[in-house]
Amino acid sequence: MTGAQKQEREQYNYETFEEVLEELDGKDYDKIGLQGPDGIKPQIIDFASDLEDEGFETVIVGASTFGACGIADEKVNRMGADALVHVGHTRFLHPEKADMKDYDVYYLPYRENRDLMSVLEENYDEINEDETLGLVGVTQYMDRAEKARDFLESKGFEVVEGKTGLRTSEPGQVLGCDAGAAHNIAHKVDAFVFLGSGHFHPSQVSEAGKKVYVVDPYEKHIWIEPANSLDDEMQAEYARVLKHKDKQKWGIVTSSKKGQNYMKAVEIAKEKLEEHGKDVYVFVEDRIFEADYRGFGIDIYVNCACPRMTKDWQDLAFVSPRALKVLDDDFGEE
Ligand code: SF4
Known part of the structure; x- marks a missing residue:
């Protein structure tokens, strides 16, 4: 990936709502749309209040959003909004290269507050020390990917640099529809370390033909998804x-x-x-x-x-x- 492509993938994602506000501040927008998944609806209301305090009108999409694949730009545009703040997910790249950026969309991925690093630090001896590892995970924990990688390397593990997938914009990030981040480095690794929980995403990663160590902040331990479990x-x-x-x-x-x-x-x-x-x-x-x-x-x-x-x-x-x-x-x- 060239530097320009990398910049294009990253420039739409923000870490905090304050960063989004700062960015919106310099723009000539009157009305802003907001959308997000179930679970963070109260935050969406808070964000709408903050935007109103800054002098913007707002309109909120009622339906829950399962991924940034479902950006509601057309809906909020119909309501007269000039831009959309999409909460919960990173920018989604269309696998068939259809245009996903013909409207101003600001992505604010949701980061889960669970203590993932303690799970890794207390259970890393579950990981076979002779294996070269690929580090992947879901958006909710990818803000800790670098920390996890530094920790594993400090314990002597070899960790291969992650890549983005076909639809994703963070290195190592996987979606239910895109485990490309794992497939892209599968030939260089013996196993994957996955940051997240549940079987759905680890099973997609396992399709790359390698077992997956799941660092699970809900179960609070590391468990193994076998290779090719799908x-x-x-x-x-x-x-x-x-x-x-x-x-x-x-x-x-x-x-x-x-x-x-x-x-x-x-x-x-x-x-x-x-x-x-x-x-x-x-x-x-x-x-x-x-x-x-x-x-x-x-x-x-x-x-x-x-x-x-x-x-x-x-x-x-x-x-x-x-x-x-x-x-x-x-x-x-x-
Ligand atoms: S799996 Fe992919 S297409 Fe399906 S909701 Fe998630 S991001 Fe969208």
């Missing part, structure tokens, strides 16, 4: 495709959210299905719920929106575009 889920998706392979009507779903609108993926999936003689119907919605897709007489949908949703559907089959490859394998045998 293999079973992928097999289940292949099975869903094979179960429906003789169905004539197939749906493709994408989102109208800017960062979840994957038109190239739609095109590729459509082509693949049409190659196999299917009738293909393309759907779009902001937030995607299974209930909306009942009643069309279609039993299987390809998810070209947030990949995190794929495993959430129960009655209808919902599969990722890559699961379609089994159509080739299966049909090839005929």
